[in-house]
Amino acid sequence: MSEEQTAIDSPPSTVEGSVETVTTIDSPSTTASTIAATAEEHPQLEKKPTPLPSLKDLPSLGSNAAFANVKVSWGPNMKPAVSNSPSPSPSAPSLTTGLGAKRMRSKNIQEAFTLDLQSQLSITKPELSRIVQSVKKNHDVSVESTLSKNARTFLVSGVAANVHEAKRELVKKLTKPINAVIEVPSKCKASIIGSGGRTIREISDAYEVKINVSKEVNENSYDEDMDDTTSNVSLFGDFESVNLAKAKILAIVKEETKNATIKLVVEDEKYLPYIDVSEFASDEGATKTSIQDYLKKLASNLDEEKVKIPSKFQFLIDAEELKEKYNVIVTFPSTPDDELVSFVGLRDKVGEAITYARSSSKSYVVESLDISKAHSKNLTHAKNLIMYFTKYSVLKGLEESHPNVKISLPSIQSLPTAETVTIHISAKSDEANDIKAVRKELISFVNNIPPSETLVITDLDYELFGGSIKYCLLASESSVAFVQFGDYYPNDNSILLVALTEDEDFKPSIEEIQASLNKANESLNSLRTKQNNMETKTYEFSEEVQDSLFKPSSATWKLIMEDISEQEGHLQIKLHTPEENQLTVRGDEKAAKAANKIFESILNSPSSKSKMTVNIPANSVARLIGNKGSNLQQIREKFACQIDIPNEENNNASKDKTVEVTLTGLEYNLTHAKKYLAAEAKKWADIITKELIVPVKFHGSLIGPHGTYRNRLQEKYNVFINFPRDNEIVTIRGPSRGVNKAHEELKALLDFEMENGHKMVINVPAEHVPRIIGKNGDNINDIRAEYGVEMDFLQKSTDPKAQETGEVELEITGSRQNIKDAAKRVESIVAEASDFVTEVLKIDHKYHKSIVGSGGHILREIISKAGGEEIRNKSVDIPNADSENKDITVQGPQKFVKKVVEEINKIVKDAENSVTKTIDIPAERKGALIGPGGIVRRQLESEFNINLFVPNKDDPSGKITITGAPENVEKAEKKILNEIIRENFDREVDVPASIYEYVSERGAFIQKLRMDLSVNVRFGNTSKKANKLARAPIEIPLEKVCGSTEGENAEKTKFTIEEVGAPTSSEEGDITMRLTYEPIDLSSILSDGEEKEVTKDTSNDSAKKEEALDTAVKLIKERIAKAPSATYAGYVWGADTRRFNMIVGPGGSNIKKIREAADVIINVPRKSDKVNDVVYIRGTKAGVEKAGEMVLKSLRR
DSSP: OOHHHHOOOOOOOOSTTOEEEEEEEOOTTOOHHHHHHHTSOOOOSSOOOOOOOOGGGSOOTTSGGGGTTSOOOOSTTOOOOGGGSSSOOTTSOOOBOTTOOBOOOOSEEEEEEEEEGGGBOOOOHHHHHHHHHHHHHHHTOEEEEEEOSSEEEEEEEEEHHHHHHHHHHHHHHHBOOEEEEEEEEGGGHHHHHOGGGHHHHHHHHHHTOEEEEOSSOOTTOOBTTTTBOEEEEEEEEOHHHHHHHHHHHHHHHHHHTSSOOOOOOOSOGGGGGGOOOHHHHTOTTOOHHHHHHHHHHHHHHEEEEEEEOOHHHHTTSOHHHHHHHHOOEEEOOSSTTOOEEEEEEEHHHHHHHHHHHHHHHHTEEEEEEEGGGHHHHOHHHHHHHHHHHHHHTTTHHHHHHSTTOEEEOOOGGGTTTOSSOEEEEEEEGGGHHHHHHHHHHHHHHHHTSOGGGEEEEOSSOHHHHHHHHHHHHHTTTTTEEEEEGGGTSTTOOOEEEEEOOTTSSSOOOHHHHHHHHHHHHHTTHHHHHHHHTOEEEEEEOOHHHHHHHSSTTSHHHHHHHHHHHTSOSOEEEEETOSSTTEEEEEEOHHHHHHHHHHHHHHHHSOOTTEEEEEEEEGGGHHHHHOGGGHHHHHHHHHHTOEEEOOOHHHHHTTTTSEEEEEEEEOHHHHHHHHHHHHHHHHHHHTEEEEEEEOOGGGHHHHHOGGGHHHHHHHHHHTOEEEOOSSOSEEEEEEEHHHHHHHHHHHHHHHHHHHHSOEEEEEEEEGGGHHHHHOGGGHHHHHHHHHHTOEEEESSOTTSHHHHHHSEEEEEEEEOHHHHHHHHHHHHHHHHHHHTEEEEEEEOOHHHHHHHHOGGGHHHHHHHHHTTGGGOSSOEEEOOOTTOOOOEEEEEEEHHHHHHHHHHHHHHHHHHHTOEEEEEOOOGGGHHHHHOGGGHHHHHHHHHHTOEEEOOOTTOTTOOEEEEEOHHHHHHHHHHIIIIISOSOOSEEEEEEGGGHHHHHGGGHHHHHHHHHHOEEEEOGGGHHHHHHHHTOOOOOOHHHHOOOOSSTTOOSEEEEEEEOOSOOOSOOSEEEEEEEEOOOOOHHHHSOSOOOOOOOOHHHHHHHHHHHHHHHHHHHHHHHHHGGGOOEEEEEEESOGGGGHHHHOGGGHHHHHHHHHHTOEEEOOOTTSSSOSEEEEEEOHHHHHHHHHHHHHHHHO
16 A cells, blocks of 8 residues: 555644554454444434445545544653544444444454654664564554654554554654653652562563662652652653553552651640541541641631639639530649639630639638648748648548538649748538638648658758659658658759658657657668768860750760669769869769769760771671661761761672771760671671472461461561562571571471361261351361361352252361361261251140159150260250140151150050049148158159149148059059058157257257158147247347447357256147158169169068167157256357357258257257347256357357
8 A cells, every 4th residue: 555545644743752542443344434434423312224325425545534533642641542442432333234234343453653753763764664564574463654744653453462562662663762750759669669679670571661760869859748758760761661661650659659647737736625537537538728727717716715813713613614514625824923724615615614614613712721820930841741731642531521622732833932831722602611620620730740740851862862762761651751852843852751640549759759750761871871972073074065965865975874874873963063064973883983984085085076997797788778878877866976888889899808887976976886886787797598498378377367477487586587479489587596496487387287288178968067067166166176177168058059069068177187087077977967857746735744744854764765865966845834836846866766756655645544533631741742852752653653743832722633544543542541641650759848849959859850760750730839839939138148249348259058947838738749660762763773673671671660769759758858957048149140150060960969969959040030149058057058168169160
């Protein structure tokens, strides 16, 4: 195609090096002009037949119509047109044929660009032809060009990726290289360069551009808001590549600077409490300007007003109340002479707050008490008392006892210049009487502490011994209070000692008080000895030298303090003392010697131009300088010296040699700097790098969550550990010892991970996943802990793949053996879950009680017989009695469920054939059917397979019923009537009612017969009378028996004994004691569940019965015979009733021992008794005395 045919008109180029780009979509069946025609907009509002285009519809090749719809960008900042994508814009309509067929899309594009002649290299036409042919061949594209007056235009057609590469190669070969410079924030340089220069190399290699990042910062480029400077980045290459590389760098800068911290200065600190920028925190569009506008608006709305208020009334203003009520902050003056109180707040609230403060203060009455008039107008003593009152809050108790009164002490800062010492006392007008009481007590406080009870010490230097003085005086602070004036006033060595006499019942004599003060004063003698032995020396330093070298912020002073702090002892350095051009050093021998050596060295070499050299290894120079010279600058500031290092060329020439570094400054500072550099150089020379090959898949395990493991090693051994993203070589760099230790730990961790990093994936049924996990993850966590493995489900049960296959993949990570064991455990759980069945039985409610049994014992037996005790996942769910549900649900392994169902069906079948029979038994005999702890009823139900119902005691109309098989009911009834509740008894003894209380020992004797001899005592018709006598109240003469609890005669225990005569009662007649031998058969409880036939020896049982009954009768008659001689009563009173448990003993063992040893009645009261602090004893005189001694002994244990 000729130039005339391929000419493309374009606007003239006016910017040097500009390139115009026009991109269109190419199709095999269309020409460039056809493509341009398709780019015209045709709204597709409705589908209508479109006529075929005619020749007049097509633009000429030399026309601009072909690119009419393409936006052209000019100049070096041009951007690629949006139409560069390989797919056409969705807004452009497709050409359709008359048949309605859509035009076929293609991946090919056309891109046109223009190069102005000034930016092009001067080449011949053959050279241009060779370049174009080379590009066409290398990138498989079509290239056409045309030459205008000031520019050359190219049209490149082909696949999008090839077109872009072809364009880059054409621009690179035909244009002159350019040098572009961009400014970037200095903080972004590290990100642009990347680790080891990786990022900048990638950009440079990708775009074939030379990039140089300046080490220097631009002059006057500091940005206060960003707290950063800028540096230049220069790029050298062809125009297109430079632009692409520039865009890449600017993208990195944009990412690094997307977050910024900007500081704003608040001009007046009184506005700080009112600043609230929370609304800006949630606003993404918030800017510095908007916050500044907010601060200006806030400042205009806030107002400060100062009101003159006499000092004695200032304390009446409640600043907290004004802040809460009006949001107004009150600031009181810091000096006693200043009476202006500041009110800061919103303009409309300040006035209201001041008005409120005035009105509220008017309701108070203020009285003043000038304590400097006390003790012969001793002003100094009055000031000392205020310091003592303030430090120890002496008046706090007085304030608490009079909460409506405020006591205001003068501030300690105002005391030195005060001519009077006035305490202000205030209260509301209606509570003015309280002021008088407080005033009176205050006067008493002051009068009770005369100057003779205080001592002021001034011979110890506070600066030297302030801490030691405090330590010594704290030992005697309980008897002597102290105040160090140096805590409040600079250069004040005074110490106030105050003798404390308030805790004494009687005030000690003046001699005793002086002795306590002198003792506290003498405790400081060791410090006085040290102070007297201190050396003092004066040096001549000009005022200027002292103010520059020895000011607290100077490097020299900091070095001096470091040297002196290494010495033990006390040291004082006073500048401008005793003359302005003199410096005084005072301290104990060791510290003073060190200080004198320092100052003498400075005097001998006072020049700040002294020089000193130090040799460091050449390979440590870079570390000495640091990043951008940061480390070097820190060393210079630390030692206030100049450090000169030879240039880099000389260093590179001798890597294995040392470099001589020159130090300039004060010789004292240089000595420390030289020592520091030598030590650091030794440390830097010890820096080594070790490598460890770690497969990439183990990087995460060695780094740890959030870098935990790596950070721990780095901090522990002071090393740096680098894990590359796509490389197996992990590097450890740092001091050799730390590197070796970190390498060992990292290698051990890697070996562990490789050993325990094996994986196995097993498939488990999705329906059993919950069983493997367990409740709250219990099962899977147990497996993890037991076998030391990690277990993760790779899919969820709801995933489509899991629902399709019905299985979920479980990944197990660990050692081979542990993985194998854990997999077996999972398989066993799956097998157990597969064997898990559920069976529901519909059983009528009336049979549920028969299935459960009394206390659930039948149900427990059913589960036990089915082997349920060794099965974890099993359940038998029976509805509650008030539920309408009849379903009994049995869950567990098939074998277990089958046995349980069989047992339940058997019980239901027996219950269906059972009968219920009611038996009449006297109410007092119902207890016999139940027995101790229900043992008799359970024994009957187990023996005859029946259900025995016994109503509650408070239900007299309730009937006793027996339910079961007819033959079993008959057998059970026979045993109940003939053996358990028979009306006959074995023996009968009559006891006179008048002495029954003594004979029965208030019920203890009856209990003894039952427990020791298995003899049960019933009383027939005299049961009510017997219970009344056994529980009769005990008459105790409290006036005689109670001990004293107050004063010096306070008692803990008291034992009283008196003769009361033989036991008698107003009740007449006898109490009939019917004895029945009722041994308890424990064989059914103690047996292991197996039924065994036991042949009973009836003759042996009969002999035991007769022996027990004879013994019981004998004991009763002995008690009756002893009653007339029990004429004494004893009363043991105890102040601490909690110790009465010691009398009873474990299980009543101790009280039983006392009863048997002394043969007495003894009653220990309960807490609920009316008289609960007196133990009652009844018996013979000897017995009561013995029992009383034993009780007292128990209480004193």
